Amino acid sequence: METVIKNRVKTEVKSGTFRKLxxxxxxxxxIVQPMNVLLANYHIHYQKMKNFHWNVTGKDFFELHALFEERYREAAERIDELAERIRVFGQTPVSTLxxxxxxxxxxxVTAEFRSDQMVEETKSDIQTLLCLMVEVADAAINRGDAGTVHMMNKAIGKMEKTHWMLTAWSKADQPVFS
Ligand SMILES: [Fe+2]
Known part of the structure; x- marks a missing residue:
């Protein structure tokens, strides 16, 4: 697939026929390549949040069951926005598992995680997603793509807030001056 894209880019750039937006x-x-990478990562994260939502156990069940549902619902929204933004460019979003x-x-990951491990895993995913979002935003900024930059800025702000909340949750049972 990459070779096909490369050849197409070469031909279109050479002939000067391609302009989209x-x-x-x-x-x-x-711009689209890092968006597809982010999309792929979001899908694995989405399924992981479903896994955690279904399989979490313990005293925190009600809290975390709801939290993971919120996470996969938000991931589904981001996935849809990203894929549709790629279509706006006339490109095809990666669409297979x-x-x-x-x-x-x-x-x-398997379903065998303890609830605290699920939260740590979610934080780690969020860090990865944030790095990839910054890469998309950088690619868009460098090429004057204000629409994608705006979309990423909103998503980054929300994701950073979630990361802070999960970090606060993980520290809840630790002494203040540890
Ligand atoms: Fe459910």
Whole structure:
């Protein structure tokens, strides 16, 4: 697939025929590629949040069961926004589980986690997603793509707040001056 894209970019850039939203084929690929990587990672994260929502046990069950549902619902919204933004560029979002598993840095986990491990895993995923969002925003900023930058800025702000809340939750049972 990458070779096909490369050849297409070469042809279109060479002939000067490609313009989509004012971006060249090359600029489009440079913006869309990190978006597809983010999309793949989000999908693995989404499924992990479902896994945790279904399989969490313990005294925190009600709290965490609801939290993980909130997380997968938010992930589903981001996934849809990202895929549709890629379509706005006339490109095809990666859409198969095989591709997601191949492309994603975030990995699947079993259902055997304790509740505190689930929270740590969620925080770690969020850190990865934040780094990838910054990469998308950088690619968009460098090419003057204000629409994608705006979308990423909103998502980054929300995600950072979630990370802070999960960090506060993990520290709840520790002494203040530990
Ligand atoms: Fe449910």
């Amino acid at each position: 004012g971006f060249s084929a090359l600029e489009t690929v440079e 095989t591709e997601y598993l191949e492309m994603a840095e975030i990995t699947e």
